[in-house]
Amino acid sequence: MTRFLELDDVRYAFPGRGEVVLDVVRGVSLHIAHGGFHCLIGRSGCGKTTLLKLAAGLLQPHSGAIALQGVPVTGPNPDMGFVFQTPTLLDWLTVLDNVLLPIALHGKVQAAQSEKAMALLDQLGLKDMPSRYPPQLSGGQQSRVAIARALVNAPPMLFMDEPFASLDAITRSELQQDLLALCQSQGTSVLFITHDIAEAVYLADHVSVMQAGVLCHQLAVDLPHPRLPALRYTADFNARCAELRQAMDGSP
Numbered sequence: 296m297t298r299f300l301e302l303d304d305v306r307y308a309f310p311g312r313g314e315v316v317l318d319v320v321r322g323v324s325l326h327i328a329h330g331g332f333h334c335l336i337g338r339s340g341c342g343k344t345t346l347l348k349l350a351a352g353l354l355q356p357h358s359g360a361i362a363l364q365g366v367p368v369t370g371p372n373p374d375m376g377f378v379f380q381t382p383t384l385l386d387w388l389t390v391l392d393n394v395l396l397p398i399a400l401h402g403k404v405q406a407a408q409s410e411k412a413m414a415l416l417d418q419l420g421l422k423d424m425p426s427r428y429p430p431q432l433s434g435g436q437q438s439r440v441a442i443a444r445a446l447v448n449a450p451p452m453l454f455m456d457e458p459f460a461s462l463d464a465i466t467r468s469e470l471q472q473d474l475l476a477l478c479q480s481q482g483t484s485v486l487f488i489t490h491d492i493a494e495a496v497y498l499a500d501h502v503s504v505m506q507a508g509v510l511c512h513q514l515a516v517d518l519p520h521p522r523l524p525a526l527r528y529t530a531d532f533n534a535r536c537a538e539l540r541q542a543m544d545g546s547p
């Protein structure tokens with residue numbers, strides 16, 4: 296396995312204001328293979344978002360090491376794409392311009408880049424909507440635009456923090472399917488946070504369970520690819536969900 300993203304014994308505490316400061320991330324080691332899809336699950340407040348921010352260089356660890364493709368991570372870089380829980384689109388830009396924003400911020404958009412953005416919109420079922428504005432889209436469509444924007448530069452590493460948490464179940468499963476296909480076709484490595492156990496099992500080839508700042512359980516999801524909707528109703532799938540549920544219910 297080629298290690299792509301590596302976190303080794305990472306620790307982090309938010310600066311306190313006089314009170315006792317507890318580590319929010321406590322000695323976490325996590326390795327994501329090239330092209331791997333890694334899900335991080337855990338209850339609210341256990342440190343998932345903080346860990347993602349550390350991995351992406353948005354926060355600096357107090358100790359431990361983080362490297363992407365063997366290079367220490369000191370800040371966000373163009374090899375990384377981000378999707379957060381709220382799509383954070385700019386309401387005054389069209390769908391196409393929102394997708395092209397990461398490119399437009401660094402200079403003039405080339406024709407080939409517009410074509411790439413249109414191809415992504417096509418793959419995400421938004422082919423007919425490049426000229427719409429975000430308030431004219433449903434929540435699911437806005438999430439799709441955010442995914443297209445994160446992938447427009449074809450970043451080898453994608454960070455996603457509960458991107459589908461506010462969507463209905465059917466829209467969510469459609470987006471899961473599209474995301475898997477896109478990451479597969481681009482060879483993207485993914486760190487995906489969710490608190491939805493079934494979502495983690497469906498998407499991931501590895502799941503880590505986080506509790507109170509530590510990774511308390513690891514699961515290699517050896518289910519067949521491509522993942523197909525019928526998988527969700529199999530005994531194999533449910534056995535993995537049950538294992539993770541038990542790990543989340545256990546003490547850290």
Ligand SMILES: Nc1ncnc2c1ncn2[C@@H]1O[C@H](COP(=O)(O)OP(=O)(O)O)[C@@H](O)[C@H]1O
Nearest residue numbers: 309310319337338339340341342343344345346
């Ligand atoms: N900016 C901050 N300053 C102080 N404490 C924070 C800050 N952000 C998060 N925390 C605390 O760190 C812990 C982990 O937060 P977070 O990583 O957002 O958890 P999760 O994403 O799993 O819900 C929580 O107890 C939260 O209150």
Ligand SMILES: [Mg+2]
Nearest residue numbers: 343344345456
């Ligand atoms: Mg969070």
